[in-house]
Amino acid sequence: MAVHTDSHVETPEIHSTPNFLRDMIAEDVRLKRYGNAVVQTRFPPEPNGYLHIGHAKAICLDFGLADEFGGKTNLRFDDTNPEKEEQEYVDSIQNDVRWLGFDWERLCYASDYFGQLYEWAIQLLRAGKAYVDDLSADEIRQHRGTLTEPGRDSPYRNRAVEENLDLFTRMKAGEFPDGSRVLRAKIDMASPNINMRDPIMYRILHAEHHRTGNEWCIYPMYDYAHGQSDSIENVTHSMCTLEFADHRPLYRWFIEQLGIFPSQQIEFDRLNLTYTLLSKRKLLQLVQEGRVNGWDDPRMPTLSGFRRRGFTPEGIRSFVTSLGATRTNGIIDFEMLEHLQRDDLNKRATRGMAVLRPLKLVIDNFPEGQTEYVEVANNPEDPAAGTRQVPFSRELYIEREDFREVPPPKYYRLSPGKEVRLRNAYFVTAHSLVKDAVGSVVEVHCTYDPASRGGNSPDGRKVKSTMHWVSAAHTISAEVRLYDKLFSNPNPLHVPEGGSFLDNLNPNSLEVVSHAKLELSLAEAKVGAPYQFERVGYFCLDPDSTAEKLVFNRTLALKDTWARIEKKAGA
């Protein structure tokens, strides 16, 4: 998919909230805790799904903080579980990180270190710090104890070093079936921290790995692989989310036992958003069950979904940076993200006029068959974007909701006898209607004031409303997809007894308008570029578009004051 290429709009300086991570790194640099070594970070996704907005926070922190201190960041795939990982995810992740605006120092894989990790395991075995356990998964669970009771030693815990070495070598050689044995660290079965109760280092998995193929049939666990991978890459600050805090003692234990580069793990709070699910497992379920049209469905909180929806990387970055990082777990109002997006889109979106639900407006005193051109700004927020000529004629389309036969209080738009402005064109006053057999309005007739060309009357007359329009003879038709929140509950996981988060799916999250009437200039729209349909919202061209049929996605609606007034009046 194309990315934004027109960058005549300067990326604004993002003033990020101060945060404790930056303070800690600054302190380490000041004290030369790592000598003169550069600040080195890493972004370590597991390639088992697409990146989502929660990852964007980690990416901005990992890359952003390192950059602030003149450091470097590696992209490292944490690919230690071949059963869930795929090349498709590896590719999409790289694409998404780049789209967000970051480039890595080195592209790494935990699987690059399988050989080194294996040697270190032998070293630990020789030192009597690890052992091969023949217990079944079930038995290991039983021996682990509970949150309140200590665990019990495995009967295999005190095997001789030579026997351990022999068994582990044979595990690697493929002599044993999956699940028959594991390699465990010998730490403390009575530790109050369950992660320290002889954690599993290696399990037997006769599975094909997306990179190492069938070279290995034993694979390291996260805890045994992550810290050492950091260490190998001289990572100074290994940032991860809060739920790994309990793993930190183990992270340090392996590094200390091995006497290798002392990377340090620092935890920060995970991003949570209202109306949004950020669990890869559940997002995968939505994709697999066809609840959405793939990982890049514009309703998905994935980076590819937001991209297709028309969100900008700049907007996502400024959202994430405005959040900072703390150790408190909270939930951000989705409106915050929307606000930062609108803020960015408003500055850069090319304007156009589009009528989603057309109602014909006939100007009785405008010459038949005549076409005039009015000059229109491409972006009122950015004079450098220039102007264009838009055709205007006797028959136009206006938005159905911009006309009311009987206007409610505070309704400023068109109604019989009322004068309004047609954006960039003329003042018009409605006079009569044409209705169909069932009584709905199919045509509004009006007269225009030729003196008001351009949108101002020489006599200083004011109108309360300005409306968008397209000339009936000069439009292109397009499908427009109107997206709304995927879930209707602020907390998608909040369901009554026995319910599922699927019950919270918003049945109206996608509404398709098949025949919107767009201004001619929109025929030139490019995938990846932001547009504003004036008074309606921000839109982007969907890659589903063909030469015969254009498809636009609504990124975000414009704030709608009238809708609010009407809702309040009705409530």
Add this chain to the structure above:
RNA sequence: UGGGCGAUCGACUAAUGGUAGGUCAAGUGCCUUUGGAGCACUUUGUCCAGGUUCGAAUCCUGGUCGCCCAGCCA
């Protein structure tokens, strides 16, 4: 109820012993050729109880509440 972590407007986040500030949301007004944008103003907050101090959101003690951990997932 073992261990770890945390608690500041409705939401997020600053204030690092010295005026509780900013953003979103909500509300009011101004302005406007997008009822958009912009501008101004307003409402609402230091979990509780003690203590130290001239002075406490910050330090101490004790509570309360919330999140995470018992995968051969990461």
